[in-house]
Amino acid sequence: MNQKPFVSFWISLGLALVALSGCPPTYPKCESDANCKDKGEVCVQGQCQECATDANCKSGFVCDANKCVPKPECTGDTGCGDGKKCRQGKCTIAEAPKPECAADEECPSGTGCTKGKCVAVDTQPTNCKFDPVRFDFNEFNLSSNVQTTLSKYADCIKKGSLRFTLEGNADERGTEEYNMVLSQKRAASVRKYLVDLGVAGGSLDTVGYGENKPAVSGSNEEAWSANRRVEFKKR
Numbered sequence: 001m002n003q004k005p006f007v008s009f010w011i012s013l014g015l016a017l018v019a020l021s022g023c024p025p026t027y028p029k030c031e032s033d034a035n036c037k038d039k040g041e042v043c044v045q046g047q048c049q050e051c052a053t054d055a056n057c058k059s060g061f062v063c064d065a066n067k068c069v070p071k072p073e074c075t076g077d078t079g080c081g082d083g084k085k086c087r088q089g090k091c092t093i094a095e096a097p098k099p100e101c102a103a104d105e106e107c108p109s110g111t112g113c114t115k116g117k118c119v120a121v122d123t124q125p126t127n128c129k130f131d132p133v134r135f136d137f138n139e140f141n142l143s144s145n146v147q148t149t150l151s152k153y154a155d156c157i158k159k160g161s162l163r164f165t166l167e168g169n170a171d172e173r174g175t176e177e178y179n180m181v182l183s184q185k186r187a188a189s190v191r192k193y194l195v196d197l198g199v200a201g202g203s204l205d206t207v208g209y210g211e212n213k214p215a216v217s218g219s220n221e222e223a224w225s226a227n228r229r230v231e232f233k234k235r
Contacts, residue, residue, distance in 0.1 A: 104161045105202030109234050112161035128156035130232035132215070133190060134225065140185035142193055150190065153232070154197035166190050167231040168208040169215070171224035176210055184208030190230045205235070
């Protein structure tokens, strides 16, 4: 009896059984946690990984991107308490906000600096009105009447924390260059007097327009008198 066919049958059957049973996957591939147990890992989507959930990590660690990492001190500012912020998982002292201002003159008109912030000032007298102050011909010095008026203006400016641009002007007589300088001197004269009365210098700017911005048109004393002035422009 020829036994070769019989032996071949059993060999083929054995190979078929091996093929059906399958070989274990090669690390780091896996089919179940059992394939990763020797490495102390778990099977995650066909790959052996350090962890799948926080439960796979030791105390004080959490699973992040399938790696066990130290548990963060915080995940949001609310977990850090007053005066601290959560930065990269750690509670750190929050930086003090940059102050909005250090003095009243750094704030917009009508506001003052309180604890580093510009806040509205409601102490301005209701009768404050800033009409132009006027000058004699070819003068930039202040008359007694103008000084009295500016004293009232100074109180209003200080109480209201106001800011102005003082606009100097001249009438049409004289050269344009001369009138430009004269108008600048008039604005500077008003500013100096107000500062001497306690108004913050930073709240007052000056500019001279010479004869280029007449308040009244005409070549007569009435028009000239109206044009020799310093106007208060709130800013």
